[in-house]
Amino acid sequence: MALIVQKYGGASLATPEKFKFVADRIIREKKKGNQMVIVVSAPGDTTDDLIEFAEKLAKEPDSRELDMLMSTGEQQSIALMSMALIEKGYKAKSFTGAQVGIVTDSKHTKARIMDIKGAAKIKQALKEGYICVVAGFQGITPDADITTLGRGGSDLTAVALATALKADVVEFLKDVEGVMTTNPELVKDAKKIDFLSYDEMLELSSGGAQVLYNRSVEYAKNYNVVLHVRGTFTDKQGTIIKKEDKKMEKIVVSGITYTTKEAKITIKGVPDHPGIAALVFSKLAEGEVNVDMIIQNVSDNGTTDISFTISMKDIVRAKKVLDVIVKKVNARGYKIDEKIGKVSAVGVGMRTHTGIASAMFRALADSRINIEMISTSEIKISVVVREDQVGAAVKTLHDAFKLGRKTVSKEN
Secondary structure (H helix, E strand, O other), X not given: OOEEEEEEOHHHHOOHHHHHHHHHHHHHHHHOOOEEEEEEOOOOOHHHHHHHHHHHHOOOOOHHHHHHHHHHHHXXXXXXXXXXXXXOOOOEEEEOOOOOOEEEOOOOOOOOXXXXXXXXXXXXXXXXXXEEEEEOOEEEOOOOOEEEOOOOHHHHHHHHHHHHHOOOEEEEEEOOOOOEOOOOOOOOOOOEEOEEEHHHHHHHHHOOOOOOOHHHHXXXXXXXXXXXXXXXXXXXXXXXXXXXXXXXXXXXXXEEEEEOOEEEEEEEEEEOOOOHHHHHXXXXXXXXXXXXXXXXXXXXXOEEEEEEEEEXXXXXXXXXXXXXXXXXXXXXEEEEEOOEEEEEEEOHHHHOOOOHHHHHHHHHHHOOOOOOEEEEOOOEEEEEEEHHHHHHHHHHHHHHOOOOOOOEOOOO
């Protein structure tokens, strides 16, 4: 008998028929003798609809009240899923984040989990034969304020619960069969990846792949929780994400990921002397602007240009900080370029294989795709290109590394 945590996203819960289908899938696992903890997101587009409604009332809705509002979506799902299971003759009980003691800090709309104090309550319900249905995405502060964990936060809820309960596996049920070598809507011959390391999944997530929330993968890595991304509408094995082993290095590049949700900022005419870069990026950090790729041009007449990328959602905050920075360092000004995209090749095999960067750059050059910025890590190479060339770049690299010609497997 295994203790399985399953997480279902909003797309799997968009209609009564889908609720019933998911209930049947849960029951199949229950019939095998497994203990089941189900984490659910809000139904369909409920969260987006709630935010849209709020933004019609306030340009910048109060973050505490926004959390109070958004948390109601998951409460709908836990009640409806429990009803569906009970109707089919199974014991089910719903729990909010507060009821299972998911304690967070007070950073509204992107809170971090500090502790889970209600694991005993879940364990007792499981012992009594209940299927436990838990609201994802939400928690509660020590002062009893409701918080949310940021977009994709239900993934984090599932992993944190699995850690607290010492579950055997966390299954993420998706509308795709697993983690793919790239977006199958863009590249038709994209294939399912059988095995990934935590680090690979983190890099794919941070690079734009929307399969798993990167904070949930980081949490799983810290506590060695096995993750399984699989299709809601199939019983086939999906993608297993676990601790890296030597066999994984056989695949040099596992996947190509991309995002067009970043902007490039260039601060012009920055005085080129020690301490300036520290000041610039300290101010951005204080303004809660996350910086990704950075490049500094060669100094000319005592000044230089500093370019970096940020998420599009941080542009408004960035502008406020940039105005302060330009004045403080006596720069000539700044430019924001929103027409860019980032494309990344990811694979643990890069640690032990040479020539990956040259192969990547040559393939892009042969396709006449200009590279504006480059960033590397042990297992990832990222480039910034024009937004209208992102699709071509992804297809070029997917083909160059032969990712679509056979199913990618990390174990023989």
